[in-house]
Amino acid sequence: MQELNDRKINKVCCIGAGYVGGPTMVVFAEKCPDINFHVVDINKDKIKAWNSENLAKLPIYEPGLDKLVKKCRGRNLFFSTDLEINIATADMVFISVNTPTKTKGIGAGKASNLMYVEACARQVAKYAKNHTIVVEKSTLPVRTAEVIKTILEEAQDGFNENSVKPTFDVLSNPEFLAEGSAINDLSKPDRVLIGGSNKVAIKMLSSIYKKWVPESKILHTNLWSSELAKLTANAFLAQRISSINSIAALCESTGADIKEVSRAIGTDNRIGSKFLESGPGFGGSCFKKDILNLVYLSSHFGLPEVADFWEGVVKMNSWHQHRISRLIVQKLFGTISGKKIAILGFAFKANTNDTRESAAIQICRDLLEEGANLIIHDPIVEKTQIEIDLDKNDLSTNNKENKIISKYEGSWDFSRNIGSVFLDAHAVIILTEWDIYSSIDWISSSKIMKKPGWVFDSRLVVDAEAVKNANLKLWRIGDGT
Ligand code: NAD
Ligand code: UGA
Numbered sequence: 001m002q003e004l005n006d007r008k009i010n011k012v013c014c015i016g017a018g019y020v021g022g023p024t025m026v027v028f029a030e031k032c033p034d035i036n037f038h039v040v041d042i043n044k045d046k047i048k049a050w051n052s053e054n055l056a057k058l059p060i061y062e063p064g065l066d067k068l069v070k071k072c073r074g075r076n077l078f079f080s081t082d083l084e085i086n087i088a089t090a091d092m093v094f095i096s097v098n099t100p101t102k103t104k105g106i107g108a109g110k111a112s113n114l115m116y117v118e119a120c121a122r123q124v125a126k127y128a129k130n131h132t133i134v135v136e137k138s139t140l141p142v143r144t145a146e147v148i149k150t151i152l153e154e155a156q157d158g159f160n161e162n163s164v165k166p167t168f169d170v171l172s173n174p175e176f177l178a179e180g181s182a183i184n185d186l187s188k189p190d191r192v193l194i195g196g197s198n199k200v201a202i203k204m205l206s207s208i209y210k211k212w213v214p215e216s217k218i219l220h221t222n223l224w225s226s227e228l229a230k231l232t233a234n235a236f237l238a239q240r241i242s243s244i245n246s247i248a249a250l251c252e253s254t255g256a257d258i259k260e261v262s263r264a265i266g267t268d269n270r271i272g273s274k275f276l277e278s279g280p281g282f283g284g285s286c287f288k289k290d291i292l293n294l295v296y297l298s299s300h301f302g303l304p305e306v307a308d309f310w311e312g313v314v315k316m317n318s319w320h321q322h323r324i325s326r327l328i329v330q331k332l333f334g335t336i337s338g339k340k341i342a343i344l345g346f347a348f349k350a351n352t353n354d355t356r357e358s359a360a361i362q363i364c365r366d367l368l369e370e371g372a373n374l375i376i377h378d379p380i381v382e383k384t385q386i387e388i389d390l391d392k393n394d395l396s397t398n399n400k401e402n403k404i405i406s407k408y409e410g411s412w413d414f415s416r417n418i419g420s421v422f423l424d425a426h427a428v429i430i431l432t433e434w435d436i437y438s439s440i441d442w443i444s445s446s447k448i449m450k451k452p453g454w455v456f457d458s459r460l461v462v463d464a465e466a467v468k469n470a471n472l473k474l475w476r477i478g479d480g481t
Helices: 021-031 044-050 065-072 083-088 115-127 144-154 182-187 199-209 223-254 258-266 287-300 304-331 359-369 383-391 435-439 442-447 464-469
Strands: 011-015 036-040 077-080 092-095 131-136 167-172 192-195 218-221 340-344 373-377 412-415 427-430 454-457 473-476
Touching (some): 011 083, 021 182, 044 077, 065 182, 115 131, 144 167, 144 223, 167 223, 192 199, 199 218, 223 304, 287 304, 304 427, 304 473, 359 373, 464 473
Parallel strands (some): 131 167, 340 373, 340 427, 373 412, 454 473
Antiparallel strands (some): 167 192
């Protein structure tokens, strides 16, 4: 085995060019010009988009990302589909692939599907030469590092007594970036967490971060604490949102105002003011998946009460989304059949093109089920993505030509032009807090809407007075006043 103590990291390979792998390696490359970063993915289209000359075509929309890609790509940052050569020549390999919830088999609906992580471990075992530090960047169930280690050590083909067998260290280094603020989060992290036992490997990974993160912010733990801390952080953040949304419902019934309640509790230092904004329910690829994973692990380790406690956070989120759909129907005289409704925002939050688990998906589906005609606007999300999200599991063949069609085909349309969505709309529903929605000209919008016209603001972004002055009715989340 090669001596690690005096080795420097020259080349890093990151498997997975998604929302985490891409921006993370872009920032690493900017901060460490002396190291080469190679981001690899099996998805050819994604790699092509990362290599696109036109920076507007990068596969991920993230403020500030394009400038950094322009600066580093081709210098010390490379995107490719060639896993073999890039793994073989790397000193360190990050695993940053997706870890979705299992849809079938043992633990379906809760446990993480680790097939992509296992595939990565097998690829590293197959192609690595010499000593390789393998870093878990994906969010993983506790003790996954054990699985990765076993695969790395036992799944190597083609080595006999005369050839040099590669060796490995496994570290956990979960990512805490939030989409929409990824570049800032990566550049100024609250903390960097590194779990592991081999001091030299930990030192080598720390040496990358130390180039821009103060040492006091680089926390070292054992592997299992690091893996569990990531799931716990997401569970705590999501729990705050379910908590505030549950209180929003109570505000609406009692005459209280959720903004005032949030401010009142958030000024208590022990509670803190962040993550207390009531909205349409949390979305994003991770909160639900990671809590369900925690639920599964708790049950697996014989702790049903712990499992029930955390499952409540997800149940509250789902109830909250349906609650919003129901109250929209009630306010529009109990029927929305054939009524045109404008949906403002489809991304799960502002400043991202990601729609995974967006509250908009559930709420739009609920309204379509009630027979509404939707006109959906989002400044960044593509129509094709909305099509996929609304159609998921709902394709039908019940038409004359026996052609596969979407259940909701013809019931919704998309517009990139916000000015065009108000015509003949009975209601406008704000689901994402994009800046442009706070400066809508409600007087001119109201003139072309049906009357009574409604504005449903689930993000508390509109100027209430302006809406009321435009002769429109207004519902705001958590506003019981
Ligand atoms: P993603 O779906 O955007 O990207 C994952 C990429 O991995 C895909 O492009 C896929 O093609 C690729 N991939 C899968 N298997 C592969 C293989 N064997 N070889 C090469 N490429 C492969 O996922 P993401 O949002 O980047 O999330 C990745 C992990 O990071 C997840 O575990 C997630 O929980 C965690 N995480 C995500 C965020 C976030 O904001 N999205 C934040 C922190 C942590
Ligand atoms: C979240 C965490 O914030 C990150 O630390 C973590 O790394 C990431 O998950 C992950 O593991 O994937 P993200 O999902 O990108 O990041 O975005 P958040 O800002 O956390 O928002 C999640 C959802 O909660 C959004 O739908 C957002 O609108 C909602 N939210 C957030 C609220 O409704 N109210 C709030 O006060 C804050």
